[in-house]
Amino acid sequence: MSFLRSIKDRFCPPARSTATTAKERLQIVISNERLKRDQIDFLPNLQMDLVNVIAKYFNVDLDQIKEQIKVDLESNNGQSVLELNITLPDASLDEL
């Protein structure tokens, strides 16, 4: 049958192979998922570093401020937005 197939392929080439489509789809989905995984790895570290920096400049309790920091990374259309949200207790601005 492969002889017949090669004649057929010569005159009407087959559409893009499904394996090629599969490969391209996998490369996209896997690179996105890897990116997400890596973020999950570094976000807690970033958060810890921020807590320490803030404690240097404000009069805050480390454990307390840990609860008050929100770090989010959103990736969209080739752009990433790092969102930080830090709530400082009133007392932290006193006695500086």
Added chain:
Amino acid sequence: MADAEIVVITSGKGGVGKTTTSAAFATGLAMRGLKTVVIDFDVGLRNLDLIMGCERRVVYDFVNVINEEANIHQAMIKDKRADNLYILPASQTRDKDALSKEGVERVINQLKEEFDYIVCDSPAGIETGAQMALYFADKAIIVTNPEVSSVRDSDRILGILSSKSKRAEENLEPVKEMLLLTRYEPYRVERGDMLSVQDVEEILSIPLLGVIPESKAVLRASNAGSPVILDEQSDAGQAYHDAVSRFLGEDKPHRFLEIEKKGILQRLFKSKEREGAY
């Protein structure tokens, strides 16, 4: 004896050939004189015993040992074919949390002193069961089929290995990962209907340990309860032998990647050797 090396056979996706591979690999290591124990981590879905042909000799299981209802030597089954091979069957309990990290560690530490290799047959998935099977691993054989969902799940399990294994948690040298592509059909690859070895290697970017062709010998082997590596005439059996050799550091060229092209006479006389499903 030296500390055993711990090898997990894992995949994320179910039904891709982990248990087939665990049985073949453990048997292959034992046939080379290495003292090997293969542990079934698939709690509730014990099947390694059937594939190894020792289902009627199961008395105690892994969970019994962890709960100290039996000792390890009462629970391990000595293989009847390979001298250096032992099987530790999974429990049939439906309690998913039957394996505790501490319990597993205790059993593994005990086995480490006696064996050269501890092969862990992982359950499917990326949750507790699969994480328990890979936690203590030194090396991981990632069983993958040339198919989109299997490749994606393999990548997910690679993520778990690099974040949730003991080696990752303790910042030790990372688990050594190896790709074993199974159920490969060169005929379909050539037609463009199936991802090629190179495609999968490129996507997952981990070293290739071997390629096991789709083979009728695998079903025959599981029917008989005899690991396919013992069928030395079969393509899959030979491919598993090559993979074990490579695992042990030998340099073996990959076989069964191309469609066998045979003359009509050879086809008539040797058709029995052709085990592939194409």
